[in-house]
Every structure is written in structure tokens, then in C-alpha cells.
Amino acid sequence: xxxxxxxxxxxxxxxxxxxxxxxxxxAELTDLFQAEVDxxxxxxxxxxxxxxxxxxxxxxxxQILTHQAVKTAIRSSSDYIKQYQMVQxxxxxxxxVSLDQQKISSMLQQLQIPIWGSRRPDVLIxxxxxxxxxxxxxxxAEHPLRNALAAQAKRYGLSYLYPKYDEAELALVNxxxxxxxxxTGLTQASPRYQATQVFNLLLEQxxxxxGQLQYRLTIQTMVDAALQQQEFSGADASALLLQFSQQLxxxxxxxxxxxxxxxxxxxxxxxxxxxxxxxxxDLVEVxxxxxxxxxxxxxxxxxxxxxxxxxxxxFAASExxxxxxxALEKKLQPxxxxxxxxxxxxxxxxxxxxxxxxxxxxxxxxxxLEAALSSETTVGSETTVSSxxxxxxxxxxxxxxxxxxxxxxxxxxxPAGHTHFxxxxx
Numbered sequence: 001x002x003x004x005x006x007x008x009x010x011x012x013x014x015x016x017x018x019x020x021x022x023x024x025x026x027a028e029l030t031d032l033f034q035a036e037v038d039x040x041x042x043x044x045x046x047x048x049x050x051x052x053x054x055x056x057x058x059x060x061x062x063q064i065l066t067h068q069a070v071k072t073a074i075r076s077s078s079d080y081i082k083q084y085q086m087v088q089x090x091x092x093x094x095x096x097v098s099l100d101q102q103k104i105s106s107m108l109q110q111l112q113i114p115i116w117g118s119r120r121p122d123v124l125i126x127x128x129x130x131x132x133x134x135x136x137x138x139x140x141a142e143h144p145l146r147n148a149l150a151a152q153a154k155r156y157g158l159s160y161l162y163p164k165y166d167e168a169e170l171a172l173v174n175x176x177x178x179x180x181x182x183x184t185g186l187t188q189a190s191p192r193y194q195a196t197q198v199f200n201l202l203l204e205q206x207x208x209x210x211g212q213l214q215y216r217l218t219i220q221t222m223v224d225a226a227l228q229q230q231e232f233s234g235a236d237a238s239a240l241l242l243q244f245s246q247q248l249x250x251x252x253x254x255x256x257x258x259x260x261x262x263x264x265x266x267x268x269x270x271x272x273x274x275x276x277x278x279x280x281x282d283l284v285e286v287x288x289x290x291x292x293x294x295x296x297x298x299x300x301x302x303x304x305x306x307x308x309x310x311x312x313x314x315f316a317a318s319e320x321x322x323x324x325x326x327a328l329e330k331k332l333q334p335x336x337x338x339x340x341x342x343x344x345x346x347x348x349x350x351x352x353x354x355x356x357x358x359x360x361x362x363x364x365x366x367x368x369l370e371a372a373l374s375s376e377t378t379v380g381s382e383t384t385v386s387s388x389x390x391x392x393x394x395x396x397x398x399x400x401x402x403x404x405x406x407x408x409x410x411x412x413x414x415p416a417g418h419t420h421f422x423x424x425x426x
Contacts, residue, residue: 038092082098330426
């Protein structure tokens with residue numbers, strides 16, 4: 001199994017969609033069960049708006065709002081409100097609403113609706129617009145197109161990254177090359193961001209035969225070293241970007257959302273060995289990671305010695321779902337044993353100032369506290385996985401009739417049964 005895993009990493013590491021290591025990074029949402037809604041509406045209206053917004057983030061689609069049982073739950077939205085406060089943003093009066101995570105999750109679980117957890121794959125966006133004769137890179141964060149994408153990312157819980165456009169990148173990438181579909185520079189400039197997916201978005205302003213302003217959005221990405229392209233048009237640039245975000249969210253949710261099971265899966269447990277655990281602070285951080293995963297029901301500390309911890313996990317979903325969720329976790333990286341004596345992590349190891357692994361011995365106080373961490377802990381929520389990858393659809397020209405089909409995230413999967421990991425300090 002380990003030899004196969006090592007070979008898989010070496011094979012796929014040539015793809016620019018993967019990082020320089022065989023490891024995909026992700027963002028963790030801290031507001032998954034929060035929503036900001038307009039304060040200038042009735043109590044019932046803002047409560048229903050908040051619950052609806054959270055449900056969309058948890059499932060990746062407004063389709064959840066058409067479910068009859070969900071409609072009934074939304075009408076009783078006050079049952080799910082935990083707290084709220086007034087905030088002002090961009091001159092608007094808003095209510096920042098926090099929902100009861102346990103109640104929302106329990107409701108979706110009872111309805112057997114998959115939940116998309118807090119860890120979301122990073123997606124790198126190269127954005128170029130052409131309003132006159134020459135295409136131009138969209139460099140500024142406050143650009144209207146970037147603002148539209150930012151609002152959409154917040155709505156669906158997407159993690160969009162944008163290039164730095166520093167001197168090194170601009171030596172590799174320019175607007176003319178991007179507009180022509182030349183990915184030579186992108187393949188060299190993109191890996192630094194360690195994104196799960198990379199997209200080249202090209203937005204062109206046009207005037208149709210009737211004199212009406214139109215926009216054409218071209219979406220390019222690499223799948224299995226082959227360029228995939230889709231193109232469609234419309235009268236509203238933001239609406240075209242919204243369709244891109246909607247379809248990307250749907251594709252990611254289809255892969256990462258998981259059905260949390262009411263009872264533990266038969267024989268659903270694994271015992272993990274974790275290197276790089278320098279002390280109780282690291283151990284607590286690791287336990288927080290597992291506590292945030294929907295796919296983990298319980299965790300129990302089996303052994304703790306300087307530098308290493310052994311933890312047994314009981315699954316709340318399938319083993320495959322668990323390992324897909326774990327592949328998105330930055331702080332735990334799989335260790336590959338390349339020979340009998342030298343284990344290697346898939347990404348860079350955390351080291352002390354002298355270059356050696358930082359694994360100090362436990363103090364007497366830490367040893368005394370160890371017993372307090374050895375009891376079983378029931379865990380709570382967030383993070384996920386599942387589903388099969390889908391292929392990219394052919395070019396679409398009418399977004400009102402043809403849904404944009406985007407490839408699901410491409411990354412190396414941790415094989416089921418892998419047990420050796422290294423903790424990387426944030």
C-alpha cells in the first residue's frame with residue numbers, strides 16, 4: 001500500500017494542479033454557521049434569511065432551499081438562532097447571526113442531506129478582462145470583478161486565491177499570453193500557491209448586432225495535463241461569474257459533502273501514529289483538528305511520548321470519507337516510508353532553529369496533565385468529503401439553458417488504511 005502511495009505521488013507531482021509536494025491545501029471556514037443579513041426587515045424575515053444562507057454554505061447550492069422538509073424547518077428558523085448582533089459594513093446595517101451548529105447538523109442528518117464541512121479546497125483564479133483592444137490583468141482586490149467573486153465565495157463558502165503579481169510572476173505571466181490560452185507561464189507560476197485547482201478566467205466586453213453590450217466569459221483549466229475550456233455569454237458580467245461560482249461550489253460539495261451516520265460504522269475505526277508532537281500544546285491542537293471533522297465520532301489518546309502520539313479514531317462516516325477529509329487538513333501530512341530507516345513526509349517538516357525536528361521531552365507538568373487527555377472525547381462537527389469525480393462538459397454558449405460543468409478538485413488521495421502522519425505547526 002505504501003509503495004503504491006509513493007508511486008502515485010511521484011506520478012501526479014508533475015501536474016501543475018498539485019503543489020510541489022503531493023499535498024493539497026485548503027482553507028478552514030470560521031463562519032460556517034454564521035450569516036450576515038439585512039437588518040432592515042422583520043424578525044421573521046432576517047431569521048429565515050440567516051438560516052437559508054447557512055444551509056447554502058453547508059450544501060453548496062440553493063437547491064437545498066427547495067426541499068420540502070427544509071422549507072418547513074426554515075419557517076421555524078427561530079429555533080436555530082443562537083445569537084445575533086448589529087454590525088455596520090459598507091454603510092449598511094446588518095445583523096451578524098450565529099446558528100446552533102448541533103441543531104442545524106442534526107436536522108440535515110435526519111434528512112440524510114450530505115453536509116459540506118469547514119475545510120474548503122483552495123482555488124487559484126487568474127483573471128483577465130478585455131474592454132478595449134488589449135487585454136489587461138485584473139490586479140486590484142477592489143476591482144468590481146474581484147468584488148463580485150469575493151461576494152460569491154462568501155455566499156457558497158469557496159476559497160478563492162489570487163496571484164500576487166509580483167516581479168517573479170510577471171516575468172512568467174502577462175495578459176497577452178493568458179488571453180491566447182498559453183499556459184506555459186501558469187504552469188510555472190501557479191504551484192507556489194499549492195491550490196487544488198487553477199482557473200484562467202477571461203472576460204471580454206462586446207457589442208452585439210443590436211448595439212447592446214454583452215460579455216463573454218471563457219473558463220480554462222487543466223485536467224490530466226489537457227486544457228479544458230468553456231465559453232458562454234450574457235448581458236451581466238457578475239451573473240456570468242456567479243454561474244462559475246455556483247457550478248464550482250456544486251462540484252466541490254458533490255465531492256466533499258458527507259452523510260453523517262446516526263450510529264458508528266461497523267468496524268469503523270483507525271489508530272494513527274502522529275510524529276512531530278512536541279508537547280501537550282501540539283496534542284491539543286491535533287485533537288481540535290479531529291474534533292472539527294464530521295467524519296470523526298470519537299477520539300481516544302492511546303499513547304503519548306516525546307515526539308509521537310498514537311490516537312484511535314471512531315468514524316462517523318465511511319473510511320473513504322474520513323481519508324478524503326483528512327487530505328484537506330494542512331496540519332497533518334502523510335508520512336511515506338521510503339526505506340527501512342528513513343520516513344519522509346509529503347510536505348516540508350517543521351524544524352527547530354538548528355534544523356532538527358522540534359521534539360523536546362515532556363516536562364513533569366506535561367506528564368501530569370497527560371492523563372487528563374487520555375479519556376475518550378465525543379466530537380462535534382465540520383469537515384467532509386465523498387462522491388466521485390466528474391468530467392468536464394463541452395463548451396456551453398447559453399448559460400440560461402446549459403449549466404456550466406466544471407471539473408471537481410484534482411488531488412492526491414490518502415489511501416484508506418494509511419496510519420502514519422506528521423503534525424505541522426501552523
